Amino acid sequence: MLEVRGLKKYFSSGIFKKEVIKAVDDVSFEVRKGETLGLVGESGCGKSTVGKCILRFEQPDSGTIFFEGKELTGLPRKEFLKVQPRMQMIFQDPYSSLDPKMMIKSSISEPLRLQGVKKKATYAEVPLLLKSVGLSPEHANRYPHQLSGGQNQRVSIARALSLKPNVLIADEITASLDVSVQAQILHLIKNLKKELSLSMLFISHDLEVVRHMCDRAAVMYAGKILEIGAVEEVFSRPQHPYSRQLLSEPIRDMKAKEIWKPDFEAKTDITSGFEGCVFYGECPYADPECRAEKPEMLQTGQDHYILCKKLTK
Ligand SMILES: Nc1ncnc2c1ncn2[C@@H]1O[C@H](COP(=O)(O)OP(=O)(O)OP(=O)(O)O)[C@@H](O)[C@H]1O
Ligand SMILES: [Mg+2]
Known part of the structure; x- marks a missing residue:
């Protein structure tokens, strides 16, 4: 892969x-x-x-x-951008990877918008993406400061999944969370990995x-x-x-x-x-x-x- x-x-x-x-x-x-x-x-x-x-x-x-099987090195930027959506990275600190001024629904749907999908259609995906990471539709209208660390990390995961990647690069994704939440996020990632192959x-x-x-x-x-x-x-x-x-x-x-x-x-x-x-x-x-x-x-x-x-x- x-x-x-x-x-x-x-x-x-x-x-x-x-x-x-x-x-x-x-x-x-x-x-x-x-x-x-x-x-x-x-x-x-x-x-x-x-x-x-x-x-x-x-x-x-x-x-x-x-x-x-496709070589990425040396690929012109335009070509690389076509492949990039299928590889997503999730970072350690959800607060720094989510824009504090953006509502959760905008953050989650932003990658789709950047791919040229119409705003209305991207918003239609939000409840499903929230559900897939164990959040409810009502979280869509909140801002990152109105969610807990674990919930924000779930949002980052939903955002990363929005483009249906084949590869996830998870970089210390639980390091900033407290121990009980760490276990939940690891469990979620393990299940999603299996479900989405x-x-x-x-x-x-x-x-x-x-x-x-x-x-x-x-x-x-x-x-x-x-x-x-x-x-x-x-x-x-x-x-x-x-x-x-x-x-x-x-x-x-x-x-x-x-x-x-x-x-x-x-x-x-x-x-x-x-x-x-x-x-x-x-x-x-x-x-x-x-x-x-x-x-x-x-x-x-x-x-x-x-x-x-x-x-x-
Ligand atoms: N942009 C940069 N400019 C200069 N040095 C850098 C840069 N990014 C990383 N480094 C250095 O490269 C080395 C490897 O950094 P990297 O962040 O990859 O380590 P890491 O294994 O992820 O560490 P951690 O577990 O602390 O996240 C370190 O010495 C770091 O200081
Ligand atoms: Mg590191």
């Missing part, structure tokens, strides 16, 4: 824009028809940038993206949620996918030294740890074309080869791969 090959997105930062942040660095994966692929990893490892590159909210530096890229730093929601999982670290496989395989038998650490330890905040500027040589490595493993500086099994040579994906089981030069036990 969706295939990403060798995706790269670098940002410049620092006063003179001399530091390079490799937000996404040679990432490849596919989302198969009807499946949910989880993208999990610490804050700042590049998860959202992957989603934004797919939908061209960010322009990728290189790589190819295929949607239903959606394929989904499910971005989250919450390991338990990924385990519950996804068929396969990809573990990201410093812009790279270090492990990918069936969710139960990855969670019960993680193979990459990083995933083993991540899945057995509470998640750490990458930004807080300033992992982009660690003590070891990575800072200079990042700017001087460091080829070795990104986890080299922290890996208990690393040897000089890991620093010098680019790791390749290594198959460790059926449909289970790690980005590591060696299988360590």
